[in-house]
Amino acid sequence: xxxxxxxxxxxxxxxxxxxxxxxxxxxxxxxxxxxxxxxxxxxxxxxxxxxxxxxxxxxxxxxxxxxxxxxxxxxxxxxxxxxxxxxxxxxxxxxxxxxxxxxxxxxxxxxxxxxxxxxxxxxxxxxxxxxxxxxxxxxxxxxxxxxxxxxxxxxxxxxxxxxxxxxxxxxxxxxxxxxxxxxxxxxxxxxxxxxxxxxxxxxxxxxxxxxxxxxxxxxxxxxxxxxxxxxxxxxxxxxxxxxxxxxxxxxxxxxxxxxxxxxxxxxxxxxxxxxxxxxxxxxxxxxxxxxxxxxxxxxxxxxxxxxxxxxxxxxxxxxxxxxxxxxxxxxxxxxxxxxxxxxxxxxxxxxxxxxxxxxxxxxxxxxxxxxxxxxxxxxxxxxxxxxxxxxxxxxxxxxxxxxxxxxxxxxxx
Amino acid sequence: xxxxxxxxxxxxxxxxxxxxxxxxxxxxxxxxxxxxxxxxxxxxxxxxxxxxxxxxxxxxxxxxxxxxxxxxxxxxxxxxxxxxxxxxxxxxxxxxx
Ligand SMILES: Cc1ncc(COP(=O)(O)O)c(C=O)c1O
Numbered sequence: 001x002x003x004x005x006x007x008x009x010x011x012x013x014x015x016x017x018x019x020x021x022x023x024x025x026x027x028x029x030x031x032x033x034x035x036x037x038x039x040x041x042x043x044x045x046x047x048x049x050x051x052x053x054x055x056x057x058x059x060x061x062x063x064x065x066x067x068x069x070x071x072x073x074x075x076x077x078x079x080x081x082x083x084x085x086x087x088x089x090x091x092x093x094x095x096x097x098x099x100x101x102x103x104x105x106x107x108x109x110x111x112x113x114x115x116x117x118x119x120x121x122x123x124x125x126x127x128x129x130x131x132x133x134x135x136x137x138x139x140x141x142x143x144x145x146x147x148x149x150x151x152x153x154x155x156x157x158x159x160x161x162x163x164x165x166x167x168x169x170x171x172x173x174x175x176x177x178x179x180x181x182x183x184x185x186x187x188x189x190x191x192x193x194x195x196x197x198x199x200x201x202x203x204x205x206x207x208x209x210x211x212x213x214x215x216x217x218x219x220x221x222x223x224x225x226x227x228x229x230x231x232x233x234x235x236x237x238x239x240x241x242x243x244x245x246x247x248x249x250x251x252x253x254x255x256x257x258x259x260x261x262x263x264x265x266x267x268x269x270x271x272x273x274x275x276x277x278x279x280x281x282x283x284x285x286x287x288x289x290x291x292x293x294x295x296x297x298x299x300x301x302x303x304x305x306x307x308x309x310x311x312x313x314x315x316x317x318x319x320x321x322x323x324x325x326x327x328x329x330x331x332x333x334x335x336x337x338x339x340x341x342x343x344x345x346x347x348x349x350x351x352x353x354x355x356x357x358x359x360x361x362x363x364x365x366x367x368x369x370x371x372x373x374x375x376x377x378x379x380x381x382x383x384x385x386x387x388x389x390x391x392x393x394x395x396x397x398x399x400x401x402x403x404x405x406x407x408x409x410x411x412x413x
Numbered sequence: 414x415x416x417x418x419x420x421x422x423x424x425x426x427x428x429x430x431x432x433x434x435x436x437x438x439x440x441x442x443x444x445x446x447x448x449x450x451x452x453x454x455x456x457x458x459x460x461x462x463x464x465x466x467x468x469x470x471x472x473x474x475x476x477x478x479x480x481x482x483x484x485x486x487x488x489x490x491x492x493x494x495x496x497x498x499x500x501x502x503x504x505x506x507x508x509x510x
Contacts, residue, residue: 134471134472134475144487150486150487150488151486151487151488152484152486152487153471153474153475153487154475155475161475161479164479164482165478165484168482168483168484168510169484362466362468363466363467363468366468367472368468368469
């Protein structure tokens with residue numbers, strides 16, 4: 001058997017995708033012009049799939065901070081913080097994030113993926129239990145492969161399903177099974193844009209004495225009066241033992257973090273391999289992220305309002321035209337399409353019309369659904385979004401997804 | 414026998430007999446039969462013989478867990494190949510309860 005034979009099934013599916021003419025997984029942004037526009041295939045396109053929720057990638061103050069940092073401290077750190085030491089700016093960034101959440105400790109990672117991978121796999125070990133939502137992000141699933149703990153999945157956004165699983169761990173051998181339980185949830189789920197019923201989940205965790213970790217990758221800035229995410233908007237910041245997040249979305253750069261009040265938290269710095277054995281963030285990134293966090297603190301309310309106005313414009317506009325969307329409003333808007341080929345065809349027709357969104361197909365999606373995944377930006381204009389709705393309505397009618405010959409979109413959840 | 418409805422599926426809290434477990438697995442796997450494997454048997458290899466991906470396997474396991482009130486850790490699921498092995502695992506966990 002050849003090395004690549006095991007991927008035969010995926011290769012077939014991938015070939016199907018490519019024969020449609022454009023390959024969504026190898027799209028080239030010839031030039032990114034702004035948070036909402038890029039040149040693709042020689043044409044200026046509207047981008048509605050970049051997770052750039054506050055549009056800070058081109059914020060002049062963040063850009064200037066990065067430029068100044070490069071001039072002062074060079075382009076890279078060329079090593080990990082364990083081997084080469086921390087720059088004072090790494091430490092300052094950690095203090096600022098901890099302060100932002102009102103938590104005692106913060107650890108910064110080189111990506112959000114590594115933050116989840118490292119923290120989750122290290123927090124639990126032999127004899128412990130890791131309980132994850134069925135629709136968890138790949139970084140959480142990968143952490144499950146690295147840990148010695150037993151991993152149990154519960155139904156997506158279903159506190160009763162978590163309760164049943166924690167109860168079974170308690171029931172085992174007629175008494176409490178030894179070992180810690182860590183429950184992992186996400187603020188906003190990246191494919192359909194729905195939020196965890198966090199308050200209910202926290203109640204269940206308290207009942208069984210389980211630790212709670214929330215990944216706020218898509219909810220930083222977008223939720224909560226101060227933009228801290230779902231933990232804040234659900235009023236359970238103090239009950240969430242660990243909050244993980246990323247710099248790659250709302251903060252417009254790259255990197256990840258975890259905050260906690262646990263007094264022994266810093267031991268993770270010498271036990272977490274995804275922290276210890278990779279180079280630390282370069283000065284320019286640390287500087288732009290620190291500035292972006294300042295923007296969130298000072299102008300967050302205004303940007304959040306703009307973002308949510310845009311969410312309502314797009315979501316309501318698409319629903320009015322008969323599209324089937326994710327279950328709730330959110331900065332990620334997932335549009336259900338009946339199958340993989342329809343999703344790819346729709347995606348491609350939108351690109352031809354000058355609009356870039358993401359396409360998400362199995363196995364990267366929950367329950368085998370096929371989606372156009374749109375993510376909104378505070379600086380999208382109403383006109384841009386109205387135009388997008390018109391274009392999608394036209395394509396939707398042509399393809400028979402909506403309109404007179406209404407087809408039922410598959411993959412209901 | 415205590416049968417309790419938790420809203421999504423009927424929960425069986427006594428130790429099930431093998432026939433019940435096999436029947437439930439076959440029901441869960443029925444949608445994934447192929448032209449080569451139209452009848453599901455004990456020796457049917459779940460991922461190999463049926464048109465089911467790993468995510469759907471895990472979803473099916475979640476349904477079985479709720480039906481028989483057991484938790485099958487993901488690393489244990491990964492080792493299971495056949496319908497018989499899956500049934501054995503459920504029976505073993507239910508008996509230990
Ligand atoms: C839910 C979730 N967690 C973590 C990550 C990883 O973030 P990063 O891009 O910083 O690696 C992402 C984004 O891909 C995500 O969607």
